[in-house]
Amino acid sequence: MAARAELTVPGALAPVAVGPAPAAAGRLGRLRAVGGIWVPAFLVAAIFFLCFIWPLIGPVPKPTGGSILDANLPSFSPGHLLGTDATGNDEWSRLLYGGRASLEIALAVNGLGLLFGGLLGAFAGYVSGWRDNVIMRVLDVLIAFPSLVLAVAIAERLGPSQVHAIWALLFFSIPAFARIARAATLRVREQNYIVAAGLSGTGHTRTLLRHIAPNILPQLVTFAFLGMGITIVLEGALSFLGLGIPPPAPSWGNMIAAGQGILSAQPKFTMLPSAALFITVVAFNLLGESLRARGDR
Amino acid sequence: MSGSPLLRFVGRRLLVAIPVIFGVTFLTFVVVSHLPGNAAQQLLGINATPQELHQLSAQLGLDKPLLTRYGDWLHGLVTGSLGHSLASGQSVTSILGSDLPVTFELIAYALLLSLLCAVPVALLAARRPNGLFDRTSMVVSMAGLSIANYVLALLLVYIFAVKLNWLPALGWVPPGKSLSGNIKTLTLPAISIALSLMCFYTRLLRSDLVGQLQGEDYVITARAKGAGTWRILVHHTLRNSVFGLITAVALNLGTLLGVTVIIEQIFGLPGIGHELLSAINSRDVPVIEGAVFVFALLVVLANLVADVLYAWLDPRVRYGGAS
Numbered sequence: 001m002a003a004r005a006e007l008t009v010p011g012a013l014a015p016v017a018v019g020p021a022p023a024a025a026g027r028l029g030r031l032r033a034v035g036g037i038w039v040p041a042f043l044v045a046a047i048f049f050l051c052f053i054w055p056l057i058g059p060v061p062k063p064t065g066g067s068i069l070d071a072n073l074p075s076f077s078p079g080h081l082l083g084t085d086a087t088g089n090d091e092w093s094r095l096l097y098g099g100r101a102s103l104e105i106a107l108a109v110n111g112l113g114l115l116f117g118g119l120l121g122a123f124a125g126y127v128s129g130w131r132d133n134v135i136m137r138v139l140d141v142l143i144a145f146p147s148l149v150l151a152v153a154i155a156e157r158l159g160p161s162q163v164h165a166i167w168a169l170l171f172f173s174i175p176a177f178a179r180i181a182r183a184a185t186l187r188v189r190e191q192n193y194i195v196a197a198g199l200s201g202t203g204h205t206r207t208l209l210r211h212i213a214p215n216i217l218p219q220l221v222t223f224a225f226l227g228m229g230i231t232i233v234l235e236g237a238l239s240f241l242g243l244g245i246p247p248p249a250p251s252w253g254n255m256i257a258a259g260q261g262i263l264s265a266q267p268k269f270t271m272l273p274s275a276a277l278f279i280t281v282v283a284f285n286l287l288g289e290s291l292r293a294r295g296d297r
Numbered sequence: 298m299s300g301s302p303l304l305r306f307v308g309r310r311l312l313v314a315i316p317v318i319f320g321v322t323f324l325t326f327v328v329v330s331h332l333p334g335n336a337a338q339q340l341l342g343i344n345a346t347p348q349e350l351h352q353l354s355a356q357l358g359l360d361k362p363l364l365t366r367y368g369d370w371l372h373g374l375v376t377g378s379l380g381h382s383l384a385s386g387q388s389v390t391s392i393l394g395s396d397l398p399v400t401f402e403l404i405a406y407a408l409l410l411s412l413l414c415a416v417p418v419a420l421l422a423a424r425r426p427n428g429l430f431d432r433t434s435m436v437v438s439m440a441g442l443s444i445a446n447y448v449l450a451l452l453l454v455y456i457f458a459v460k461l462n463w464l465p466a467l468g469w470v471p472p473g474k475s476l477s478g479n480i481k482t483l484t485l486p487a488i489s490i491a492l493s494l495m496c497f498y499t500r501l502l503r504s505d506l507v508g509q510l511q512g513e514d515y516v517i518t519a520r521a522k523g524a525g526t527w528r529i530l531v532h533h534t535l536r537n538s539v540f541g542l543i544t545a546v547a548l549n550l551g552t553l554l555g556v557t558v559i560i561e562q563i564f565g566l567p568g569i570g571h572e573l574l575s576a577i578n579s580r581d582v583p584v585i586e587g588a589v590f591v592f593a594l595l596v597v598l599a600n601l602v603a604d605v606l607y608a609w610l611d612p613r614v615r616y617g618g619a620s
Contacts, residue, residue: 141320144596152577153328233445240447264459274448281443
């Protein structure tokens with residue numbers, strides 16, 4: 001069921017577990033296991049530093065409002081590490097601020113998705129019966145609902161913006177988290193300590209929050225890391241279609257979309273944000289994957 | 298509904314699926330009706346007088362209450378009609394009939410490519426778990442899973458259309474006109490979809506193969522007979538592992554429909570995703586509803602087929618009434 005839930009995340013393919021973690025044979029095996037989590041963790045930390053802290057302390061120009069006199073400077077020009085785009089905005093700065101927008105959206109979507117989806121799924125799995133059925137059928141509707149119609153509707157009705165992109169993406173993350181939480185709760189529910197809690201007169205709310213929630217949390221957090229990668233790709237797709245962050249504010253998706261028109265003349269403007277997107281998603285996927293391998297052991 | 302457990306299982310799943318389809322189509326009505334402007338506004342343009350607007354709205358039936366319109370649509374559905382496009386007047390069935398083959402061909406091409414690569418790679422990787430080939434293929438497949446399909450599409454266009462000029466970057470040639478032209482126009486879009494699928498299937502199949510090699514009695518028997526790892530993999534293990542793969546393919550069909558929207562947009566393919574986007578822009582409710590209905594139906598059917606195939610192909614799985 002857990003694998004099922006991950007398979008049906010709309011629009012993106014969740015990576016699958018690659019079976020039992022390689023047997024930690026001797027020192028080499030242990031070293032490999034440690035490197036397997038620290039390398040992606042370092043990469044994620046570096047990306048967060050570059051996108052959130054470096055623009056505050058480093059010599060990074062503003063991502064918008066550049067002078068037309070500086071337009072189309074080549075890479076490694078003085079003051080413009082990666083050159084400037086057709087309106088004179090610094091490309092390096094746009095990459096960093098675009099990444100910041102992507103990461104903010106991904107954090108919000110996965111944080112809120114984990115909280116609400118997790119509670120909903122744990123509740124459904126714990127109470128079972130008709131309430132479980134109703135919740136899961138409603139989530140089925142949301143999962144089968146074409147994501148794009150909703151995204152377009154939100155963008156047209158409320159205007160494209162960062163907050164509205166979060167709303168649109170939450171509709172996919174909450175059902176995904178809820179399915180995983182429900183499956184995990186069904187496994188936990190049969191454990192002796194839950195039975196003991198019930199027999200000793202612990203209330204349902206307390207059992208759910210104090211006994212079930214802490215035990216399903218590791219699985220949800222692991223999925224959240226994989227979900228970060230998925231959300232970043234989906235947010236890029238929304239911005240690419242003009243439904244996410246509106247230009248001139250940078251986002252990797254709208255930068256890739258803008259670069260598409262000049263792909264043959266200046267591939268740099270497509271390739272740079274694409275590479276940034278790729279590296280970030282790889283880092284989150286590797287981190288999620290190694291966390292999962294750790295949890296399976 | 299008695300008789301075979303399979304029939305009962307399918308029947309129960311279909312009963313569960315019906316409310317889902319009602320829910321999806323109704324939600325679409327609600328969402329679309331909240332969009333600013335309606336089809337009359339989009340058809341008449343910005344200079345329309347309120348009177349003209351009112352008249353056309355009444356003519357198209359847009360002034361009726363939401364529930365009445367949904368009821369009308371359901372009535373049409375039961376009698377086998379999905380209505381007519383508000384923009385062109387064409388019947389929705391004929392519009393979908395001309396779009397669906399494009400999307401299906403694209404998905405079939407992508408699935409074929411991904412499976413043709415995934416099965417041999419997974420077999421080679423599983424032959425020596427943690428060997429050089431296994432590790433390389435796992436790293437490559439992790440990278441492949443992390444490439445967004447729209448990024449890959451642009452990368453492919455840059456390499457194969459702009460630089461090498463081997464394949465077209467845009468457009469669609471019907472198979473009736475020129476089969477080779479048809480395949481050429483679909484190759485880049487299909488690869489854009491296929492790469493991540495291929496990596497996904499490779500990892501899935503490889504992990505299943507390795508798991509079976511390690512723990513199953515029939516593998517030990519085969520080894521005792523003196524069969525080599527390769528022979529065991531191809532003749533025994535693959536047969537067992539293929540169930541999981543087929544289920545994954547069926548489950549993916551639903552998500553693939555969503556993926557095709559953006560790929561069709563990039564490559565200018567006249568498929569159902571492309572149609573849906575333009576229908577939303579012109580507030581063409583019957584076409585939106587028709588496309589959403591087909592999407593939801595396919596997702597539900599794909600899930601059902603996945604479950605049934607799994608149970609049917611693998612006799613160890615039971616359609617338990619309790620679970």
